[in-house]
Structure formats: structure tokens, C-alpha cells
Amino acid sequence: MSLLTVRGLKAFYGASEALHGIDFSLSRGGVTALLGANGAGKTTTLRALCAMIRTEGTIEFDGRTIGGMATETIVRRGVALVPEGRGTFTDLTVEENLRLGAITRGKSAEVEADLDRLLGIFPRLRERLRQQAGTLSGGEQQMLAISRALMLRPRLMLLDEPSFGLAPLVVRDIFEILRRINADEGVTMLIVEQNARLALDLADHAYLLETGRIVLEGPSADIRADEGIQRSYLGY
Amino acid sequence: MLHQLVSGLMTGAIYGIVALSLVMIFNATNHINFAQGEMAMFSTYVAWMLINAGLPYWAAFGATVALSFVGGMALERMVLRPFRDAPLLSIVVVFVALLLAFNALAGWIWGYVLKKFPSPVSQFSTGTSLIGAHELFVVAVTVLMLTVLFLFFRFTRLGLSMRAAAQNPVSARLVGIRVGRMLTLGWGLAAAIGAIAGMLVAPIVFLDPDMMGGILLYAFASALLGGIDSPAGAVLGGLIVGVGENLLGAYVVGNDIKLTVALIVVISVLIVRPRGILGRITVRRV
Ligand SMILES: Nc1ncnc2c1ncn2[C@@H]1O[C@H](COP(=O)(O)OP(=O)(O)O)[C@@H](O)[C@H]1O
Ligand SMILES: [Mg+2]
Numbered sequence: 001m002s003l004l005t006v007r008g009l010k011a012f013y014g015a016s017e018a019l020h021g022i023d024f025s026l027s028r029g030g031v032t033a034l035l036g037a038n039g040a041g042k043t044t045t046l047r048a049l050c051a052m053i054r055t056e057g058t059i060e061f062d063g064r065t066i067g068g069m070a071t072e073t074i075v076r077r078g079v080a081l082v083p084e085g086r087g088t089f090t091d092l093t094v095e096e097n098l099r100l101g102a103i104t105r106g107k108s109a110e111v112e113a114d115l116d117r118l119l120g121i122f123p124r125l126r127e128r129l130r131q132q133a134g135t136l137s138g139g140e141q142q143m144l145a146i147s148r149a150l151m152l153r154p155r156l157m158l159l160d161e162p163s164f165g166l167a168p169l170v171v172r173d174i175f176e177i178l179r180r181i182n183a184d185e186g187v188t189m190l191i192v193e194q195n196a197r198l199a200l201d202l203a204d205h206a207y208l209l210e211t212g213r214i215v216l217e218g219p220s221a222d223i224r225a226d227e228g229i230q231r232s233y234l235g236y
Numbered sequence: 237m238l239h240q241l242v243s244g245l246m247t248g249a250i251y252g253i254v255a256l257s258l259v260m261i262f263n264a265t266n267h268i269n270f271a272q273g274e275m276a277m278f279s280t281y282v283a284w285m286l287i288n289a290g291l292p293y294w295a296a297f298g299a300t301v302a303l304s305f306v307g308g309m310a311l312e313r314m315v316l317r318p319f320r321d322a323p324l325l326s327i328v329v330v331f332v333a334l335l336l337a338f339n340a341l342a343g344w345i346w347g348y349v350l351k352k353f354p355s356p357v358s359q360f361s362t363g364t365s366l367i368g369a370h371e372l373f374v375v376a377v378t379v380l381m382l383t384v385l386f387l388f389f390r391f392t393r394l395g396l397s398m399r400a401a402a403q404n405p406v407s408a409r410l411v412g413i414r415v416g417r418m419l420t421l422g423w424g425l426a427a428a429i430g431a432i433a434g435m436l437v438a439p440i441v442f443l444d445p446d447m448m449g450g451i452l453l454y455a456f457a458s459a460l461l462g463g464i465d466s467p468a469g470a471v472l473g474g475l476i477v478g479v480g481e482n483l484l485g486a487y488v489v490g491n492d493i494k495l496t497v498a499l500i501v502v503i504s505v506l507i508v509r510p511r512g513i514l515g516r517i518t519v520r521r522v
Contacts, residue, residue, distance in 0.1 A: 050410065075412040087407035089400055091465075100400050103393060104412035148411065 003028040003156055003188045004049075008057035011041075011048040018044045020212045021057065026156070031182050031189045033199035033220065036209035037232075042192040043084050045209070046158045049190075050074055050081050061156070076104050080154035084161060086145040090134030094125055097133045097144055101151025111151070118147045121177055139170040146174070150181065159191045163198055171195075175202055200224045240486045241479060246371040247454075248478020249378040250437055252471035254448070254455035255462065256381065257429040259470045263389075264402050264422020267327060268456070268464070271334035272430055273448030275311075278338045279304040279431035280438045280447070281346050284353055293356045297435060301428045308427025312420045342445040353438030374436045378471060381429065385467045398422060454481070457502040463515020472513060477502065 002025040011019040019041050026032045036042050048055045051071045059067045066074050075081075080101075089097050098118070102111045119126040122143045128136060133144060142162055149157055162178070163171040179202055182189055193199035200206060206223045208216035216223065223229055254273065261269045269275075279300055286296035315334065319327055360369040389395035401408040401418035408415050434448065441447055454477055462473025484497055506512065 052406070052409075071409040072412050072414050075410060081410050083407070083410065087404065087410060089404050089407060091403050092396075092399065096396060096400075099393075100396065100408075100411045100413075103397055103400075107393065152411065 001028055002026055003062060004190075005060040006049075006057065009045070009048055009059065010056040011044050012054045012056075013044075018212055019048060019055075022209070022212070022214045024207050024214060024217070026188055026190055027205065029182075029186045029188055030205060031178075031191060031203045033196075033203035033206040034190060034192045034209060035196045035199060035206055035223075035229075036194075038194065039211075040209040041212045042209055043160055044212075046081055046083075046160050046190070046192060049158060050079065075152065078152070078155035079158065080149035080152045080156070081158045082142075082145045082149045082160060082162060084164075086141045088133045088136070088141050088144060090132065092133055093130055094133050094136070094144060095129045097148055098125070098151055101148035102153075105151075105153065114151055114153065118150060122147055139166050139174075142166060142170075142174060146178070150187075154187060156188045156190070159189060161192055161194060163193060163195050171198065178202060196229070237487075240482045242367050243371070244479035244482030245475055246367070246374055246478070247482065248458075248475035249375045249471070250433065250440075250451065250474070251454045251458045251478050252474025253378050253381065253429065253433040253436065254451055255459035255470035255474050256385065256467055257426045257433060258455060258459045259464060259467050260385075260426040260429060261422055262402075262459075262464050264398055264419050264426075266402060267331075268459075269426065270328070270331040270452075271338060272426065273452030273455070274335045274338035274342075274445075275304075275308070275427055276430035276434035276437075277443075277445060277448045278342055279307075279427070280353065280434035280443055281342055283431070283435050284346075284351060284438070284443055287354060293354060297356070300431050300435065304431035305424040305428040308430075309420045309424035311427070312423035316423070317416075339445050346445075348444060351443040353435070353443045355439035358439075370439055377432065377436060381432065382467060382471050385429075389467065394421075453499075454478075457499055459512075461502045461505055461512055463512030466512065466514040469512055469514030 004026040006025065007023050008021045009019055009023070010017055010021050022045070024032075034042050034045060044053070047053045049059060051066075051069060051074055055067065057067070058065055061074070061077060061079065066077065089100065092100070098115055102114065105111055119129075124140055125143060125147060128140065133141070136144060146159075146162065159178070162174055166174070175198060178189065178191075181187055191199055191203060200220045200223060203220045206218065206220050207214050208223070208229065216226070216229070254276065257272050257276070258268060261267060261272070282303060283296050283300040286299055287293060291299070311334075316330065319330055355370040355373065357369040357373045389399060397408070397413045398418045398421065400411070401413050401415040402422070405415045408418075437447065437451060455474065458473035458477045459470045460473070461476060462469025462471070480501060
């Protein structure tokens with residue numbers, strides 16, 4: 001039973017069509033990778049799921065169609081996007097950024113507990129709680145973006161190139177944390193990456209996008225073994 | 237000298253409170269509302285009408301603040317929302333049109349004859365010639381409002397949502413904030429604060445459609461000086477401009493060119509520190 005099902009999804013920037021009718025589904029509690037070269041339409045797919053651009057086709061989340069809903073409403077249903085560029089509120093403090101992640105949950109002991117738990121996972125953020133978020137390093141801002149998304153207690157987490165621009169060691173840490181969050185809390189994840197090897201290690205299923213079309217799909221192990229993929233995306 | 241200082245603080249408090257309403261809209265929308273002064277003037281006329289209809293001062297005060305809050309929100313919904321994605325220049329044009337409309341409307345409804353506006357503390361005396369009861373009242377209300385707003389923006393979830401929506405609407409939506417509502421609310425708050433400012437000013441300058449013209453200019457300078465995104469900066473800027481203006485006018489350059497000199501001083505400060513004294517945001521497009 002899948003958490004998200006997409007059929008015939010098209011997405012538009014003004015009059016130009018960037019996704020030409022794609023189908024995919026995300027299994028509940030699983031990690032799915034969306035791979036593809038620069039400009040293939042990965043970011044566009046995530047934007048489409050969050051109603052940040054004009055779309056056609058059907059998007060079903062947890063058995064209900066969410067196409068036509070406002071971004072805010074979709075988020076309130078439990079879909080959290082860690083966007084390209086990280087979307088930091090640069091003039092606010094790190095703590096305010098984190099609290100904004102849970103802004104729709106009201107004020108509760110659970111929110112405080114979640115904040116404390118995330119600061120346990122990312123001690124760097126705890127040290128910088130009162131600092132303006134814009135002063136953080138790239139890696140710290142990525143951790144902040146992931147934490148902010150988790151503060152929503154999402155059922156589905158969409159991640160747009162979490163490895164982008166980060167040092168290999170930081171990337172390793174972040175992916176390890178994502179793996180733990182998925183294993184411990186069962187958060188379903190759709191992870192977009194240009195770094196296919198990294199994403200395939202984490203994901204159980206993968207789709208390959210080429211200029212707005214899905215051209216390949218399957219379990220991560222099969223995709224990893226695919227010769228074409230190896231040549232084009234894994235650099236063997 | 238002391239007298240000039242005190243009266244400067246009082247005018248400064250008024251600049252500060254009008255600046256506060258400018259900051260409010262800036263913080264909600266990143267725009268500077270040139271019609272703010274005229275909206276405040278219009279609200280004050282409404283208060284005047286209610287008082288003349290026999291309402292006690294504080295009832296009229298409360299009703300005016302509430303009406304202005306609703307009016308400000310309605311204005312955003314009906315007049316500004318269609319221009320949400322319009323280029324900056326068209327939005328400026330809308331502000332100027334609003335300014336002229338409110339001015340003309342007030343003149344048409346209530347006429348251009350100066351009207352006396354009551355002060356709720358006129359029966360009290362401070363026992364000194366240094367500062368009058370109304371002056372003291374103005375300063376007290378300013379401090380109170382600043383405190384309330386500071387607490388609201390700093391410590392409430394709604395205040396945080398409003399700041400987030402203004403700073404980064406895309407990210408705000410992605411955490412589930414209904415950005416449109418925050419803008420509407422920002423306008424309501426600004427209109428309410430403006431109404432209070434108008435009712436504080438009117439007993440001093442008399443009520444007429446052009447009452448807020450000069451004040452808005454000083455308030456604008458104050459807001460820029462203090463930091464356009466900082467409520468505390470707005471009031472601090474107001475006090476500095478108010479005192480500076482009074483001392484300059486009395487001792488240095490005379491009343492005729494004090495406005496010019498005050499503005500030059502403000503601009504000089506902004507060249508050195510573009511964010512303003514307490515601001516975090518640099519004003520790039522004014
Ligand atoms: N804001 C935009 N306006 C117009 N076209 C865009 C915009 N963003 C992306 N595109 C176009 O949509 C296509 C897919 O881009 P994108 O989804 O960003 O690719 P990816 O994330 O896979 O690198 C590209 O052809 C790109 O030029
Ligand atoms: Mg991208």
C-alpha cells in the first residue's frame with residue numbers, strides 16, 4: 001500500500017511544460033530515490049508535489065487527492081520539503097527556524113521534546129541556537145533544513161539534493177542520520193540526488209528521470225546493477 | 237534647554253509611534269506604506285465622530301482601534317491583494333492613490349475646518365510647566381505599545397509566523413503558514429497602531445485632513461534611522477529625530493530649515509549604517 005501515488009503528472013513554468021506526465025508511487029515507510037542529470041526535472045517534481053507550480057494529473061496522498069490544494073494545506077497534512085537552497089529564514093535565529101517547523105502543531109510538550117531530540121542528533125545546532133541562521137555554514141544550514149522539516153512530524157519527507165555543496169564527511173553524517181530517522185520513526189522519504197551512488201545506498205526503490213520523463217524504475221539493487229546507469233550516473 | 241529636550245521627546249514619541257505602524261507593514265509585506273499617515277488621520281476623524289455622537293472617550297478609542305484594525309485588513313484584501321505580484325512601481329502608485337483618496341474623502345465628509353480633539357487626561361495636571369499631562373500620556377502610550385508589540389513579535393507563535401511570512405514567503409508556506417492571512421493581519425495591526433497615533437496627535441495639532449503630512453515624513457525618517465524592520469528602532473529613531481529636530485530648531489539653525497537639516501542628518505547616518513541603528517535589514521528599494 002503506497003503513501004503517495006502520482007499519475008500523469010505534468011508541471012509547467014509559465015507555458016513551458018517541464019514534466020510530461022510521469023507516474024510513480026512511494027511505499028509507506030520506504031525510501032525512494034529520484035535520480036537524473038542536471039535539468040531532468042527532479043526539483044520540479046518536488047515542487048509539483050507541494051503545489052508550488054502549476055500542475056496537471058492526479059496526486060494522491062494517503063488515499064486522498066491533494067492536487068489543487070494550497071502548499072500550506074499539503075504541508076499541514078504531513079508533507080515536509082527540504083528545498084533546493086535549503087530555504088533558511090536567514091534573519092531569524094536557529095531556534096526560531098526550528099520552532100517554525102512545528103508552527104502548525106501548536107504549543108505542546110511534544111514539540112519541546114522533539115526540539116530537544118533533534119538538538120541531540122545535531123549538537124552543532126544546539127551550540128548555535130541564538131545565532132542568526134544566515135551565519136551558519138552550508139552543512140549546518142542543511143542540518144537546520146532537515147531538522148526544521150522533521151519538526152513538522154511529517155509522514156512524508158521530500159529532500160532536494162541534501163548532499164549539494166557539502167564536504168564528503170558532512171554528507172556521510174547527514175545520510176546516516178536520514179537512514180536512522182527512516183528506520184526509527186518510519187518517515188517515508190523521497191530523496192532527489194545527482195549523486196546516484198549515495199542515494200541508491202539509502203533507498204530501497206529508485207526512479208530515473210530524463211528531461212521530464214521517467215525512463216527507468218526498480219529496486220535500488222537492480223538499478224545499481226544496470227549497465228546504462230553505471231556508465232552514465234555511477235561513473236564505473 | 238530642558239524644556240526643548242522634553243518637548244522633543246514628546247514629538248519624538250509621536251514620530252516613533254507612526255514609524256511603528258510603518259515598520260509593522262514593512263515587516264509583514266516588505267513595503268513602505270505612504271498612505272499610513274492619511275489612514276491614521278481618517279481613523280482619528282472616525283473617533284471624533286464617535287465622541288461627538290456622545291460616546292465616552294475610551295469607548296470611542298476602543299471602537300476606533302477595532303474599526304481601524306478591520307478596515308486595514310479589508311484594505312489589504314480588497315485593494316492591495318490584486319497587486320500582490322505587481323512590480324514595485326505599481327504598488328507605490330497604489331499607496332499614493334490611497335493617500336490622495338483618504339485625504340479627499342476626509343475633506344469631503346468632514347470638511348477642511350480645524351476640529352478640536354479631546355485628550356483623556358486634560359483634567360489632570362503634572363504640577364510642572366516642563367511637561368503637560370497629554371505629553372506624558374503620549375510618552376506612556378508609546379512605551380506601552382512598543383512593549384506589547386515587542387512581546388507579541390518576539391514571544392508569540394503568531395508574531396513569529398508574521399515575521400517568517402514577510403522574510404521568506406516561500407519557506408513560510410513550506411512550514412504551513414498561511415502567508416496571505418499574515419499580510420492581512422499586518423495591515424490590520426498597522427492601521428490600528430496608526431489610529432492610536434492619530435488620536436494622540438490630534439489634541440496637539442488639531443484635527444484636519446492634512447494633519448499627518450509632515451509627521452509621516454519625520455516618522456519615515458525615524459523608521460529608516462532606527463531600522464525599518466525594528467519596532468524598538470522605530471521608537472528610538474523617533475525620539476532621536478524628535479529631540480534633534482527641537483534642539484536644532486531652537487539653538488542651531490532656526491525653525492525654517494530644521495526639517496531639511498534633520499533629514500540630512502538621517503541620510504548621513506544611513507550612509508554609514510544602512511540597516512539603521514537597530515535594524516537587521518538593509519533597505520535596497522525605497
Ligand atoms: N523557475 C523556473 N522557470 C522556468 N523554467 C525552469 C525553472 N526551474 C526549472 N526550470 C526548467 O525545468 C527543467 C527542470 O529543471 P529542474 O527541475 O530544476 O531540474 P533538476 O532539479 O533535475 O536539475 C529545466 O529545463 C529547467 O530549465
Ligand atoms: Mg534541482
